[in-house]
Ligand code: SF4
């Protein structure tokens with residue numbers, strides 16, 4: 001036989017999931033939220049999304065170039081980061097500040113640690129926190145829903161900071177209140193979450209346990225669980241940020257512990273710190289604990305017998 | 312020991328993947344291949360010591376005549392699959408790249424049966440072991456472990472369960488499935504023989520539930536007076552890969568776990584392939600040793616996929632030509648299944664006893680995907696049937712970190728391929744894990760050598 005054969009190591013078949021397909025699914029899952037925020041906050045929202053996505057992709061491209069590594073923008077993970085970052089910002093933020101956020105997320109957090117899969121904290125979240133610390137007033141200037149339709153653009157209160165009774169559950173579900181672009185419309189976020197679970201992109205463990213723990217903790221501290229779940233960044237965080245592959249445990253029990261940690265911390269921060277919003281910090285903290293959690297929750301291999309244990 | 316019970320449904324096993332079945336040949340009768348012009352029979356078609364030839368060039372041999380044997384305990388003699396003249400004994404390159412002696416026989420087309428062939432007298436377990444050893448039988452499922460060694464259970468092991476492996480979880484392959492359908496009675500009487508002589512009172516026939524006809528065929532025999540003691544059951548298994556891997560099969564059928572580094576007998580089980588038990592039944596009847604076998608010829612590049620009964624030593628090319636040849640240019644040829652099979656560098660190799668399939672694929676299936684960075688999605692972890700951490704194993708291998716490899720139980724990996732299969736980044740996890748095992752074993756050897764010198 002003269003033709004050449006491929007010789008390779010088994011297995012010779014691969015499933016058809018790819019990194020790109022997974023990232024595409026995340027983007028699809030984020031679409032309802034993105035659209036909702038454009039409807040609620042107007043054209044500026046779209047511009048901000050565009051700025052962040054373009055910023056992240058370009059920065060990833062050039063960062064890899066400068067570091068003399070292969071281009072990875074094809075895997076679409078930079079698009080996801082850009083989208084998530086945009087959805088975590090208030091709509092009227094200066095685009096330059098948003099670009100600074102991209103720089104932190106992509107260059108500092110992601111690429112300086114070796115690129116996709118290597119960062120130890122979630123890039124979009126880390127960027128959000130850096131911005132929160134650097135530009136507190138810009139990051140916390142909320143405009144009300146439909147402000148662009150002439151409603152006066154005074155700062156609005158987010159549900160967590162507002163007086164009791166300002167917003168109904170329906171307002172929260174539909175996102176008729178101030179807040180970060182992607183946090184407001186709970187229904188859209190949930191829709192995306194369901195899609196991710198159906199497509200098996202994420203396991204439901206983290207969102208369910210996170211939200212469940214948060215609800216329980218709310219009861220413990222005497223808050224309204226449903227109101228807590230539907231307001232602030234909790235849903236977006238539990239479904240899209242805490243489930244980030246790189247920075248959450250790969251083991252099932254690890255996921256449980258991690259999500260419980262997130263839930264407890266979120267409600268504690270919300271109730272007892274002077275920060276209105278505890279989601280970002282909680283997830284970031286648990287990100288850092290992920291390697292440790294993973295180490296402690298390694299599955300027991302089939303047929304493992306403890307030394308000294310009787311047969 | 313507590314009373315043995317039969318599970319109503321399989322015990323839960325972890326991990327596994329859903330690979331497309333591609334069982335194209337499941338409903339086509341196997342065909343017998345005509346006698347090839349020459350056969351090339353390698354001296355090692357089993358795990359264990361290679362055989363030494365008993366014939367020399369120029370000798371005339373008959374079908375079934377023993378042409379090579381070994382003194383070692385773990386080995387299996389080799390018999391002529393055709394009658395004719397020994398042309399030469401030469402070194403050939405084996406599929407795995409090693410070099411080995413092989414006897415080349417030119418067929419005279421007469422298929423004269425050797426006068427030595429007569430049914431063995433089997434009255435005791437030791438008779439059975441001798442007979443099985445003389446038959447040259449090795450595990451027909453792929454690994455090629457000599458059957459007489461497997462049946463010779465050390466006296467300190469208490470084996471109470473015989474598991475018959477008809478899971479056949481690898482895509483494409485249907486050789487066992489066809490064996491069950493075409494030779495149901497051989498399978499059952501082989502089971503009976505093994506069970507009686509080994510004094511085993513629980514037999515579980517594990518069949519994946521995507522083969523309802525096979526389940527029916529064996530159930531019909533087993534539950535209709537064949538087994539008055541009521542000790543044989545057919546257990547339908549989930550059709551996921553790797554249901555037929557020994558340790559997984561044992562878990563699914565009995566709920567027991569083979570301890571890390573142990574053998575099935577450590578879990579009280581003996582696992583045999585369907586083809587092997589059916590062969591034992593035939594051998595006891597006729598005395599004809601293992602000189603041919605059924606294998607699946609399939610894949611996108613094969614014209615008429617089929618199960619073929621092939622004399623051992625037939626050139627792979629002849630087998631492929633027999634089923635109509637290639638329909639497109641083959642780009643990858645496998646010996647065995649797509650998940651664990653060996654990829655060949657040429658089709659100019661020869662069928663061995665343990666080959667259960669020859670698969671040929673065109674460009675589309677054969678193309679290799681470029682690995683990219685691990686995204687820590689955890690899919691490999693949830694896919695691993697042994698509950699290992701493939702990504703960590705691969706990383707530790709890259710770092711050369713032997714301590715971690717040990718802690719991560721690398722030697723418990725059975726190289727089933729589920730991790731690589733499910734990885735979206737297309738990482739070569741199994742390949743890397745193999746490397747890690749080699750590193751570890753090398754280090755162990757070095758340590759032993761050093762220790763010895765002191
Ligand atoms: S499946 Fe691949 S990408 Fe996912 S964790 Fe395992 S090695 Fe990494």
Ligand code: SF4
Pocket residue numbers: 694695696697698699700701723724725726727728729730731740741744
């Ligand atoms: S090849 Fe090894 S590590 Fe990978 S899934 Fe199979 S047993 Fe697990």
